[in-house]
Amino acid sequence: MPAIIRMENLTKKFGNFVAVDHLNLEVEEGEILGLLGPNGAGKTTTILMLATVIRPTEGTAYVRDYDVRKNPDKVRELLGIAFQEPKMLWVSTPWDIVNWHAKVCGLSTSERKQRVKEVLEALDMWDYRRRNVHALSGGMRKRVELAKVLIQRPKIAIVDEPTAQIDIVGKHKIWRMLKELCEQGTTMILATNELYEADVLSDRVAIMHKGKLLVCDTPKKLKDSIVGGDVVEIQFEADPSPKIVEKLKQFKEVVKVVKSKSSMLRLYLNKVEEVVPKIMGVLMKDGASVSSIRMSEPSLDDVFAHYTGLTLEEAQKEGG
Amino acid sequence: MRKPKKRGVSLTRKLLFVVERDVRLFFQYKAMVIMRAIWFVSQIAFFGLIASRMVAIEDYFRYYVGGLSTMTLYSAAIFIGFDIYEEAEHGVFEYLLSLPVSRRELVLGRSIGGGLRAFIYVGALICIALYVTGVANPLNLLLALFSLFLFAFGVSGMSITLAVAIKSSDRFDILMGVLDALVVRLSTAMYPLSVVKEANVFYGWIANFNPLTYASDLFRWGAGIESMLTFENPLLPLLGIIVFFAFFTFVGIVLYDKNIEGGGWQ
Numbered sequence: 001m002p003a004i005i006r007m008e009n010l011t012k013k014f015g016n017f018v019a020v021d022h023l024n025l026e027v028e029e030g031e032i033l034g035l036l037g038p039n040g041a042g043k044t045t046t047i048l049m050l051a052t053v054i055r056p057t058e059g060t061a062y063v064r065d066y067d068v069r070k071n072p073d074k075v076r077e078l079l080g081i082a083f084q085e086p087k088m089l090w091v092s093t094p095w096d097i098v099n100w101h102a103k104v105c106g107l108s109t110s111e112r113k114q115r116v117k118e119v120l121e122a123l124d125m126w127d128y129r130r131r132n133v134h135a136l137s138g139g140m141r142k143r144v145e146l147a148k149v150l151i152q153r154p155k156i157a158i159v160d161e162p163t164a165q166i167d168i169v170g171k172h173k174i175w176r177m178l179k180e181l182c183e184q185g186t187t188m189i190l191a192t193n194e195l196y197e198a199d200v201l202s203d204r205v206a207i208m209h210k211g212k213l214l215v216c217d218t219p220k221k222l223k224d225s226i227v228g229g230d231v232v233e234i235q236f237e238a239d240p241s242p243k244i245v246e247k248l249k250q251f252k253e254v255v256k257v258v259k260s261k262s263s264m265l266r267l268y269l270n271k272v273e274e275v276v277p278k279i280m281g282v283l284m285k286d287g288a289s290v291s292s293i294r295m296s297e298p299s300l301d302d303v304f305a306h307y308t309g310l311t312l313e314e315a316q317k318e319g320g
Numbered sequence: 321m322r323k324p325k326k327r328g329v330s331l332t333r334k335l336l337f338v339v340e341r342d343v344r345l346f347f348q349y350k351a352m353v354i355m356r357a358i359w360f361v362s363q364i365a366f367f368g369l370i371a372s373r374m375v376a377i378e379d380y381f382r383y384y385v386g387g388l389s390t391m392t393l394y395s396a397a398i399f400i401g402f403d404i405y406e407e408a409e410h411g412v413f414e415y416l417l418s419l420p421v422s423r424r425e426l427v428l429g430r431s432i433g434g435g436l437r438a439f440i441y442v443g444a445l446i447c448i449a450l451y452v453t454g455v456a457n458p459l460n461l462l463l464a465l466f467s468l469f470l471f472a473f474g475v476s477g478m479s480i481t482l483a484v485a486i487k488s489s490d491r492f493d494i495l496m497g498v499l500d501a502l503v504v505r506l507s508t509a510m511y512p513l514s515v516v517k518e519a520n521v522f523y524g525w526i527a528n529f530n531p532l533t534y535a536s537d538l539f540r541w542g543a544g545i546e547s548m549l550t551f552e553n554p555l556l557p558l559l560g561i562i563v564f565f566a567f568f569t570f571v572g573i574v575l576y577d578k579n580i581e582g583g584g585w586q
Contacts, residue, residue, distance in 0.1 A: 051418040076420045087415035089406060091348040104337050104419050 004029040004156060004187050005050065009059030012045050019045040021211035022059060027156075027189060032182055033216075034202030035191040036300060038315040042211040043191040044084055047158050050189070051081050063156065080105070080154030084161045084191070086141035090134035094125055094144045097133075098151055105152045112151075119150045122177060124170075138165040143174075150177055157181060160191045175201055193312065195300040207304055209315060214307040222303045228255030229298035229306070230272035232279065236263040237289035247282050251275055272297060334421050338429025339436060342400065346437040353441065360392050360445045364452060377512065379545065382453045386540040387509035389449040390468065393442040394503065394532055397472040398496060400434030401479030405489040417580070427480060427576040431569050434476025439469050453543045460554075464542020467558050470565040471535040477568035484572075484580055507532035534560040 003026035010023040020042040027033045035043045048054045050061055052072035060067055066074040088097050098120065102112040120126040123143040133141060142165050149157045162178065163171040178201060182188050192198050198205050199219050206216035215222065223229060234240075240263070248267060249257050253275045256268040269275055272295050283290055304312050347353060364385055372381035407413040416426060446465075455461050479496075486492045506523055507530040508516065517524030527533050534557030541554050 048414070053414045053417045073420075073422045076418065079418070079420075081418050083411060083415065085411050087411040089345070089410055089412055091345070096344070100337065100341055101419075104334065104421060106420070 002029055003027060005061060005063050005189075007046070007050075007059070007061040010046065010049060010056055010061050011058035012042075012049060012054065013057045018211050020049070020056075023208075023211075023213050025206055025213055025216060027187060028204075029187055030182070030185065031203040032178075032188040032190055032201050034198035034205040034219075035189060035208060036193065036195070036198045036205050036304070037208035038193055038312055038318075040210075041193075041208040041315075043193075043208055044160055045211075046208075047081065047160055047189065047191055050075075051079055051158060052076055078155040079158060080149040080152040080156070081158040082146045082149045082160065082162060084164070086133075086145035088133050088141065088144065090132060092133050093130050094120065094133070094136070094140075094147070095129040097144055098147050101148045102151050105154075107151070115151045116147075119147045122173070123147055123150075139167065139170065142166055143170070146174060150181060153181060153184060153186060155185075156187045156189070158189045158191070161193065162190065163194070163197060171197075193316065195304075195312065199300055205300060207300075207307060209304075209308050215303075219300060222300065223298045224271060226298050226302055226306045227270060228268035229302055230269050230275075231296045232267040232269065232272060232276060233294040233296075234265045234267070234279075234283070234290060235292040235294075236265070237291050239263050240265055240288060241286070244282065244286050244288055247286070248279060251278060334425045335429045335432070338421065338426060339433040342403070342430055342433025343437040343440065345403065346399070346441065356392070356396070356441075357445065360388065361448065363388050364448070377515075382543075382545045383512070383540065384510065385449045385452050386543055386545050387507075387536045389442065389446050390471070390532060390535040390539050391504055391509045392445055393438055393468060393472055393535070394475055395500070396438035396441050397435055397475035398479045398500075399438070400430060400476045401483035401492060401496065403434075404480060404483040405492060408487075409489075423576040423580060424573050427477075427572045428569065430480055431473050431477040431572060434479065435469065435473035438472045438476065442472075450543060453545055455543060457542075457544060460544070461542040463554070463558070464538045467538045467561050468535055471531060471561050474531065474561065474565035474568050477565070477572045481568055481572040481575055484575060502526075503530060503532050506530060507536065509533070509536045529560075531561060531564040533557070534564070 005027035007023050007025045010020055010025075011018070012020040023042070023046060035046065037043050045054070049056050049068060050063065052068050052075050056069065060069050062068070063075045063078055066078075068075050095116070098116050099112065102116060107115060117126065120129055123146065125140065125143050125147065128136060128140060133144070136144070142162075146159065146162055149159060159178065163174050166174065175197070178188065178190070190198065190201055202219060204216060204218050205222060207214045207222075215225075217225070240259070245257055245259065245265065248254060248265070251269070253271050254267055254269045258266045258268075260266060267279075276293075276295060298306075301312050304310070304315070308315060310318065368381055368384045368388065372384060377383065404413065407416070417423075419426075421429075450461075482495060483492055486495065504510070506516070506526045508527055509532050513524060513527055513533070516527045537557045538554060538561070
């Protein structure tokens with residue numbers, strides 16, 4: 001797929017503070033690119049530069065070949081953005097907000113009415129559409145913010161922490177709606193500090209820390225990039241024979257085998273899904289009595305820790 | 321699900337949507353709208369009536385009511401600058417900057433919206449003023465209303481220009497207070513130019529070039545309160561208002577276009 005967004009040395013400084021530092025990143029048409037990082041990583045600043053809300057200090061970005069510096073009006077025609085903090089005045093109502101947004105974004109009257117109703121109903125906001133924003137909870141305001149993009153159905157949707165403050169049922173509903181939006185042909189940038197959200201939604205994940213891009217790839221490749229990141233725990237009924245341990249060590253994917261006290265072997269390896277059948281074969285052939293096998297893959301948090309030496313939580317605290 | 325049909329939104333339509341938003345928003349501040357109306361009526365019914373008895377200027381009551389109308393228009397049109405700070409506080413300013421609307425459409429739409437809503441609001445109050453002052457020549461009044469319309473656009477353009485240039489609500493608040501003191505006090509809204517000049521020639525010189533003087537004069541001319549007009553030829557204040565409107569509308573556009581970006585609001 002060709003790149004629909006190209007960031008070339010995109011940089012933003014606020015005084016001496018470098019919020020985004022020479023970011024080079026491409027977003028392919030039709031994909032969901034997760035921008036993952038702790039607060040203060042530079043995700044929102046990157047998004048605001050793409051949306052032409054703030055100007056880059058250095059470098060630039062191209063959205064469908066339109067330079068954000070030179071053709072901001074053309075760029076904004078292609079974008080729809082749901083901000084991290086809901087952007088609305090407290091005297092407004094959800095209906096006023098989304099209806100006006102749909103008008104400005106060029107939806108026809110009939111389509112606007114239909115879409116506004118459809119999306120507000122789907123987000124469980126229809127009954128609250130005439131209430132003032134100040135009477136809504138944080139989660140409800142977040143839904144209204146998201147409704148703008150879902151109604152607009154832009155060519156490129158940017159959603160910044162779309163499910164923050166939303167309950168788990170709501171999260172799943174919103175994830176489904178975002179996926180549907182992409183199935184309709186929208187390319188999406190999803191900025192989040194929720195690992196699971198990035199993992200389940202993103203085709204590729206770009207990890208940012210302190211304004212810099214650390215790595216960008218599919219979640220699977222990122223996890224596989226951690227040598228010995230997968231873990232298989234085999235609980236034997238009795239201590240495993242040294243012969244079995246030796247055989248398991250022979251697999252090239254196995255990085256380390258640790259034998260614990262209670263007849264358990266812990267294997268640190270790569271590509272767990274490919275190795276486990278081979279391990280099973282060895283165990284069956286040698287007639288080993290196994291009571292249980294547990295597998296775990298590294299999470300994106302492990303990936304983040306691998307590249308930064310910090311967990312996401314630690315980095316969050318460090319970033320204030 | 322079907323993809324929604326999107327039609328190209330023309331410049332005029334986008335402009336209208338921006339105008340519509342600002343007009344609607346103003347009337348959502350119901351308490352403020354009601355309080356200002358009460359203030360306006362009180363000024364006529366109490367201050368105007370009482371003060372006119374101690375001022376030895378002929379027909380001062382009608383003179384004051386005419387000036388009060390343009391002062392109220394000025395303060396209602398200024399309100400858009402405070403809206404911008406309210407929007408910056410809630411992040412709405414950044415939202416507006418992210419919309420498929422050019423900066424020019426946005427600032428022009430907001431100037432018009434700010435002026436129009438002030439005019440609609442004060443229009444009702446002007447009816448009260450005209451009931452008090454009477455109308456001598458409807459054609460003159462129409463021209464006067466048109467010029468007040470431009471005046472309101474100019475004031476709201478000025479308010480937007482200052483708000484986005486200053487980016488600090490505290491400083492904007494102070495500046496607006498100072499401006500209000502200078503623009504209103506050094507104009508002919510409350511007293512005739514001859515009295516201002518008598519007090520201080522320099523004050524008189526400022527009042528001569530004050531857009532509020534132009535607006536007050538034209539309104540009085542339109543309402544037929546011609547006893548103490550600053551300018552004999554109504555075209556002069558009209559020209560002054562057109563220059564004021566054009567300057568702040570275009571300065572606003574240039575400032576928005578070149579400098580404005582989200583963030584950095586205090």
